Each structure stands twice: as structure tokens, then as C-alpha cells.
Amino acid sequence: MQRTPEAQPLDGDSYDYIVVGAGSAGSVIAARLSESGRHRVLLLEAGPSDWNPWIHLPMGYSKLYSDPSVNWMYESEPEPGLNNRVLYQPRGKVLGGSSSINGMMYVRGHPKDFDGWAEAGCPGWAFEDVLPFFRKSEDNSRGENRFHGAGGPLKVSDQSFDRELPQALRAAAREAGLKDNPDFNSDVQDGFGYYQMNIHKGRRWSAAKGYLKPARSRSNLRILTGATTERILLNGTVAEGVLFRRQGKLLRVQARETIVCAGAIAAPQLLMVSGIGPADHLKATGVGVVADRASVGQNLQDHTNTQLMFRCIKPITINDIANSWVRTLGTGLQYLLTGKGYFSETGIYVGGYARSNASLDRPDMQVTMAAWSVGERTAKGAKQHPFSGFSFSPEHVCPEARGSVTLKSPDVQVAPSIRFNLFQTDYDLRAMMFGIRLIRHIVRQPAMKPYVSSELQPGPNVQSDGEMIAFIREKAGSDIHAAGSCRMGGDADSVVDPQLRVRGVRGLRVADASIMPRVVRANTHAATVMIGEKAASMILSAA
Template identity: 50%
Template sequence: MAHRSEAGGAEDEADYVVVGAGSAGCVLAARLSESGRHKVVLLEAGSKDSSPWIHIPLGYGKLFNDPKVNWLYATEPQPELEGRVVKQPRGKVLGGSSSINGLVYIRGQHEDFDLWRQQGCTGWSFADVLPYFRRAEDQMRGADDFHGSGGPLAVSDRTEPHPLCDAFIEACAEGELPRNEDFNGARQEGAGYYQMTARRGRRCSTAVGYLKPARSRANLRVITEAHATKVLFEGRRAVGVEYRRGGETRRVTARREVILSGGAINSPQLLQLSGIGSADLLGRHGIPVVAERRDVGEAFQDHLQVRVVLRCTQPITLNDDMASLLGQARIGLRYLLQRKGPLTVCAGYAGAFFRTDERLATPDVQVHFLTFSTDRMGDSLHAFPGFTASTCQLRPESRGSVRITSADPLAAPAIDPNYLGTELDRRTNVEGIKRLRHYLSMPAMQPFIVKEEIPGAETRTDDEILAYVRQAGTTIYHPSCSCRMGGDPESVVDERLRVRGVEGLRVADGSIMPSVVSGNTNAAIIMIGEKAADMILAEAR
């Protein structure tokens, strides 16, 4: 007897089964169901995106430790970070991490995608992927050679400037880093304000932009609180997905394909649980091998973030705004009446991309500039007027892994980003802090700085800075590459995102990146969803 979905339809069969309603999964569900010709089932382990904090841009700070919308993953102890365990928040809700992220809209560098093409990923050069970025985008500035309008994903400017951000951008110019009005245009290098995935002061996740308009389609079923436990095979062909919901084990059959969009942690985990991975790893957990793919879960990358906290001379930071009930009331009222103020700010109010070595062709460090300060993201703000500038190495050499620790699908995998695993990564992080301090020392910033609070003026030498990086470095939430795409036979998926060694199974999410893009990853993952949908539909004709 077929189970019933939330919409009341039969839950046992579809043309396409998409696992994970995140940044790429919502795109796939919307695009694959668009024509009405194909029946699509979308499985999401989390619940509906009903929390008000999801839809308020600055509300992401309330979601770091919320198990209702967050997997609350953590890494293995990191040897190069003094054995620390680093939190790895991932969205467990409609919209996935696009519902809990910092909303910064950055695509990466043109050269990132050209490198993918050179690594054997035919059809993934910048010229190839630009149409998908443009198709996704509803750019508030209008369409041009690099941008689109009328797409599902709202991309907007800041609601208003801030004197600290203006000073930072001017200080970078004084330090010979040019202003840049569009980090997603002709070039990335420079300093400026970030754009964000929001519309009129509200977050535009893929659940809002893509899935919500598609929910009324009769050929699309969205099943929440459905934890996928296994891809089902007949021989080497994927024929469906087993999942748990409400204490029951259920199945949905895929007549055409199963597409995994669980992200860089959950997709390799589900492949391994389903018998696709290293035979040694699967054997240790008693999982029969369907296809030995040793690179499943390997080559994992993430961006490391290192924060510098400054004490401000003026009470103009969010720390000051939030210090009293009256200040909090003012912020709330401005948001409700005008859709302006601190609640509309993303996780990078302003920022910069720069090169730590002038011999480099493109920037290798990104700065996120924020008008508040805290010891850790998600913690209480500092009691003093403070602001933050963080560095992020854009192209780490370090590679890690994601590996199951049990045959139990509810057990979290072992996540090892291998932060600072190479000498280049250690050197770049040190040089990044030194270059950031150079910009912060420029005349335009001086009226606003009492002192550097963290790590402080006593941290000066390269060895001292590296020690601070080890003590304080943390994720900037860009896990990727754990089901890497490539032209080589060892890659997990081919250039059409088909899992090698089996049939009827693809992966389409941030895990397929051959190398992490130079910047925030959400825009590129949405592009991956758009391009994957095109490829799947082309093969369905």
C-alpha cells in the first residue's frame, strides 16, 4: 500500500527523486517539474522554513546552534589548529544552507571555472556557466553582460551605507587596493560593499525563490522530515531511495534518476551508506559494495576564517545598538516599518579581495567586514563598541575527507577538513592577516579605531600570527569537493554529474566542485543546480 505525502499523493514512485531540498535541490525540483511532463519527489530531512529568523537577514546569528534547522555537525580534532574541534553548521530545513547562511552573493573568479574545464570538466568553463548564473539571478541593478534579471534568486545591494564600511573601503583605496562596485563582474579584486540574496529586506533562499512558486504543481511532491538512509539499486542501477519519516521506513522509486543534493557532507555519506565508496571503509561497517569508488568523501575542502576584532572610538556598531532594550526596539521598529537597519545586513557588510603576493594572477584572500564583534559567531556580542574584519584564504591546498563512522544512517560522519595542512596554506593565512592590518592602518580608518582588541598589538611576528591562526581559525562555512567532478577515471562524477560505476544516479551540489571556488559558495551551488537540471532534461527528451 502506497504511503501518502503531505499533499495527499502517492509517495512510492516518480520520474526523478531529489534528495535534499537545499541550495541545489530546490533548484532541481523547480526546474525538473517546470514543464509538467515529469513527476518529481523532493526529500528533505528537515522541516519547513517557518522560523522567522530564517527570513530576517541578520537572523542567521540565531541559527548557528538551532537543532531544528541545523545539522550541528563538527569536525574531527584538527592537528594544525591545536587539536580543536570546529563546528560545521549545515542547513536542515527547506532551503538547506541557503536558509541559514550569511546571504553573501559571490560567484567566485572566472579563472576558477576555467580551471575546472582544464581539469577535464568539459562544459564548466566560465563562458559555459555564466548563462546559468544569469538565468538564476534577479539582479536589482538590472541585466548586463554579467548579470540577469527576472530569475528566481533575488540579488540586492545593501539597504544603506555605514560609516565604518565607507571608511574601510576608502582605507583599502589608500592602501592601493582599488574600489570595486561589482565583485561578480569583470574582475573580483578590490574593496566594496557586498550584494546579498535578499529582496526588500527579506532573505531569498532557494526555498523562497525556487521552491515556493513550484509547490502548487501537481507533478511535484515535497516530503519534509524525510531522512534518506540509502539509495536503492537493482544491480548497478539506482532505482529509488529509502528514507525514514515519522518512525517508519519508506521507499520512493525513481523511474528515471536519483539525484543527490545533500551537500558536501551528506551526499558522500549517503553514497557510502548505499555501497558506493572505498571497499575498505564500507567493509569496516559491514556495507556491501555496489561500486568501489575510493574518492567518495575524499578531496574535501573548506575555507578557513581568521578574525581581527577592533575596538571602535564611537558608539556606532551593532554592539552598541543591541546593548539596551531601547536600542533593540529601535532596530526592530526600523525593520518592520522601513525594511532597513542592522537586521537587513548579511554576513559581509563590506569586503575585499586582494593578493598576498603581487606575482599572483588573481586574489588569494577575501575579507568580510562586519559592524559588530563577538568571540564566536552565534555568541553574545561584546559589551564594548566593536567591529570585525576577517580573512579567508580563497584557494587552500589542503584536502580532507568525509567518512561514515557507522552503518547507522543517523550517525554523523567523521568530517576532517585538514585545515592548514600545507605550508602554502599556513603562509597565506599569515600574509592575509598582515595585509589586512596594512589596510586597517590607513588614515581613513584611524578615526574609528581605539585599538586592535583581538589578537592585539602584541601579536606581531609571523610565528605569533600563525599561533593565533591556529588558536582562533574557524570555518567560514564553505564545505565542498567531497564528490569531485573530473575527467579522470578516479573522479566521483563525470562532467554530466553522473556517478561513475553505476547508472541512474547523479550528484548535484557543492560536493562536485573539483576545487572550491574563490569566495562564498552558495551562488556557485545554485548555478550547479541550474546546469544539472538542463543536462538531465536534455537527456530525457
């Protein structure tokens, strides 16, 4: 085993399993592996416990967007397809990971997404294979049926349907020719409807809340926060534990198996600083090569989006609350007294899926409405306009772009180099242009006439293909759903096999969004929870 002289053993015993990262997958895996009481499990999380009150207040997620105490706040390299702009990449650094700072939307992906994984050499990952794990994770407010579970750790709930603006937008979508879809998580994704959320009784329901809180009292589960994993300890090509830093001390701990759940940016980084990755790149960065795995950090994917913003005639948007201390106070009191109102929601209610080309076998565009409009967004956040406004985002959920995560330093605490290579193909540009036109078509319908005063962004002067492409390059960006950088596959070049074991290394798995061969056509949290459930099942079956 590699030794670092100043590293001290964590304790006198080894563990059965070490889980690195307490996010959407890591929380699930630690809870499931410790459930029987037969296995000793150590969960390491670099961030703090989820005590921050903004985490639990649904509308508070905007406060977490740029809070370094719970957010890694990564940045990409300049993107050539976006006028060399740097893209901000928030990621959760807290128990629950990004499920503690995200927008709480519960959308799984199209069934054919998972069938595509199986067809690409990952048996056991087709939709009918993974559906039981989605159902196992769920406690859906609509109850149990073929597609949904009840009684699971993850609360999935309907939102209030009595908001005037979302109702008008849903009616406008019908007028625009889009079908109603009451459930994007069934076998039909096309259409327009209300999103379900990971919210329960006015509170965020993160993976930490659903999985770790009930498990914390188990004597066989140890959870350490403020613990930054610096390296996987390897004895030849056998993983025997990890090296981590906590409270200024460098510690080592052994385990029979280590499961990396650090996400699509940090997971490949940890593998590479440990000597698992492209040999030439590791040598150039000063890292000794243990396993030459050229695909580590490659195949990085993300959804893309932009925002259309509209000035609203009626004072019924979140802008109107944010810009009035009287209404803010009243809304806060409503939440404290009843647990209801705008503070118990996210402002994201309605949206849907469409196909940018009729020849496609499933939707490639997601559209999402937000009951606010903002000025320029930066890593420090954004401020609502001083008037009534709302936004509508076209999101391309099947991009051709592929990027990479590579090392800048052998020190894991130095953020890696992140490249997405967005909007460098004709299809990616034309799909986003379709999304812009679709939203304008919806907003022009009669149901929206009492609400829309004007289009603020991109504005009525942006009409031609050239003008739209210029707008996309200036304003579009990442939808913050990074995936694929530790690709699962049946081929020798994949990073992990279909059991999520790292190829060329024993005793090591990766289980998070980084293993997706192709990113799902949805927000990634739900699918990552499923990956955690399936990974835990496979690990326990092999024990």
C-alpha cells in the same frame, strides 16, 4: 533491488525524478524539473519547512547558527594543524538548506575557477559555459548586463551604502592601495567594494523562497519535509529509488533517476551507506560494497578564516544595538514599520579580494568586514562585546589542504567523520599571515583614525611570524564552505562525470557543492545554485 522488509511503498506510483535534499541545488533542480508539468518529481528534505521567522529576518541568521531544529550542527575531528581543536560545521536542515541559514552574501568565484574545472577534464564547465546559468538564476537589482541576469528566481540586491563604518573602511582600503571594485561577480575580482546579498525588501531570499515557493502548487511536484533518506535503493549497479524515514515509518519509492543534493558532508555519506565508496572502508564499517569508488568522500576542501577585532571609538556598531534594549526596540520598530534598518541587513557590507603573492594569476585572499565584535565563539554561538566593536576576517579561498568525509557507522543518522587537515602547509599559513597584515594595513589608514580605539584580537603583541602562526593555530578555522567530496572529473577516479552521473552506477547523479573539483574562490551558495541550474538543464536534455 535491495529490500528492507519493514519498508512500505510511499504510494502506488513511481516518479520520474527523486531529488534528495532541498538546499541551494536541490531546490533549483526540483523546481526546474517540474516546470514543464511533464515530469513527476519528488523532493525529500530531512528538515522542516522554512517557517522559522529568524530565517526570513536577515539579522536573524545569528540565531540559526546553533539551532538544531534547522541546523545539522556537525563537528569535525580534532584538527592537528589547529592545536587539535574540533571545528563546528553548521549546515542547513530545512527547506532551502544552508541558503536558509547562511550570511546571504552573493559571490560567485573567479572566472578562472570555472575555466580550471574545464581544464581538469570537465568540458562544459568553463566560465563562458556556466555564465548563462548564473544569469538565468538571477534577478539582480542593478539590471541585466553581460555578467548578470534580471527576472530570474534568485533576488540579488545592493545593500544600504549609507553606513558610516563601511564607508570609512572602503576609503581606508583606497588609501592602502587597493582598487575599487563595484562588482566582484564580473571578470575582475581584485579590489575592495560592497557585497551584494540575497536579500529583497528586507527579507532573506533563499533558494526555497526563489525556486520552491512558486513551484509548490504544481500537481507534479511533491515536497516531503521531515524525510530522512537512509539509502539509495540499488538493483545491482542501477539506482531504482530511495529508502527514507518519515514520521516514524520506513518508506521506499522508485524513480527513473535519483539526484543527490545533500551537500559536501551528507552526499558522500549517503553514497557510502548505500554501498558506493572505497571498498575497504565500506567493509570495515559493515556496509556491503556495490560499487568500489575510492574517491567518494575524498578531496574535501574548505576556505579558512580568522578574525581580527577592533574596539570602535564611535557607538555605531551592532554591539551598541545588541547591548541596549532601547536601541534594540527602536531598531525592531523601524523594521516592522518600514522594512528597513539594521534588522533588514546582515552587518556584513564591505570587503574584497587580494593576492598574497604577486605571482598568482588571481586573488587567493578574501577579506570581509562585520559591524560587530564578539567573545569566544562556540557551537552555542557567541555574544557581542559589551562595548562598540567591529571585526575584519581574512579568508584564504585557495587552500592546499585536502580532507575527507568517512563513515563512523552504516547508519546514516550517525554523523560522519569529517577531517579538513587545515593549516598543515607553509603556503596556507603564509597566506593567512598576509591577510592579517593586509587588514592591519587597511585599519591603520587615516580614514580609520576616528574609529579605531585598539586592536582586541590578536592584539598588538602579536607581530612576528611565530606569534602569528601561534594565533592562527589557536583561533583560525573553517569558513564553512565545504566542497569537493564527490569530485567531478573526466578521469576514471572521479566520483561523477561532467554530466554529474555517478561513475559505475546508472540512474544516479550528484549535484551540489560536493562535485566541485576545486572549491571556488568565493562563498559557495551562488556557484551551487548555478550547479543546480546546469544539472537540471543536462537532465532535461537527456530525458
